[in-house]
Amino acid sequence: MNTSFERTGPLMELDSYPQWAQEMVGECDLVKHTVVDHVLWDVMREEPNPEVTATFMVGAWPMIERFPGYMAQSLLKTRFGRSAGDNAARRWLVRNIRVEQNHAEHWLKWAEGSGVPREELLEGPLPPGTQVMADWCEEVSRSDSLAASVAAVNYAIEGATGEWAQILYDSESFAAQYPADTRKASLRWLQLHAAYDDRHPWEALEIVCIILGAEPKATEVAHVAECIKRSYTTMRIFGTRCVQPGRILEAEERPQVAAA
Numbered sequence: 001m002n003t004s005f006e007r008t009g010p011l012m013e014l015d016s017y018p019q020w021a022q023e024m025v026g027e028c029d030l031v032k033h034t035v036v037d038h039v040l041w042d043v044m045r046e047e048p049n050p051e052v053t054a055t056f057m058v059g060a061w062p063m064i065e066r067f068p069g070y071m072a073q074s075l076l077k078t079r080f081g082r083s084a085g086d087n088a089a090r091r092w093l094v095r096n097i098r099v100e101q102n103h104a105e106h107w108l109k110w111a112e113g114s115g116v117p118r119e120e121l122l123e124g125p126l127p128p129g130t131q132v133m134a135d136w137c138e139e140v141s142r143s144d145s146l147a148a149s150v151a152a153v154n155y156a157i158e159g160a161t162g163e164w165a166q167i168l169y170d171s172e173s174f175a176a177q178y179p180a181d182t183r184k185a186s187l188r189w190l191q192l193h194a195a196y197d198d199r200h201p202w203e204a205l206e207i208v209c210i211i212l213g214a215e216p217k218a219t220e221v222a223h224v225a226e227c228i229k230r231s232y233t234t235m236r237i238f239g240t241r242c243v244q245p246g247r248i249l250e251a252e253e254r255p256q257v258a259a260a
């Protein structure tokens, strides 16, 4: 029985992937919507809010800076010639780490254009509670399987990012927050992720399918799905932290109020 997966349909159509992957994507998309539909994007589009902007820019920076590092950790798990999945992942990761080369600098330029000096990102401190996304990416990239890290980082994080980046990049009220003469440079990161990352998550999904094959064990699929959902969940927590800066403190205070 041949259980390998080789895509024959178009890259960016879900029908091109095995049945298990189609079901997994459908299940995980319910959680992805909590990121893509997060109120943070409405808040950012409406009008500049310096506290939200600073929390967003500084809080996401560790993940932005480390992103090629996560991919490098996935690359370290591959060995050429061991399997079709190893070969495909190795080829794709080598190529795409290079694509990430300038993205950290673009993020710093976006921050500066938003009024957040790059020193705040480079030297910190981090807003409390924003580290959850980067910590999770680090953990799954370092300690879990190749399929899990490619799914969690390159499929889930990049996929949801492509969608929220598109929301902001398409917004006229958001663009109007940036002076016309520097707008293009400030929003370069957004432009790149709204477009380039359209293909990126699909390519990552294809690699996950090549690694796991057409008929993986249910437990393998469940684990990868769990990792994908965890990525979305950390993004949602991050988004909520950006729009509710006092949330942790409020949560700590609540039991006292209830006890009174």
Ligand SMILES: [Fe+2]
Residues within 6 Å of the ligand: 067, 100, 103, 193
């Ligand atoms: Fe990137």
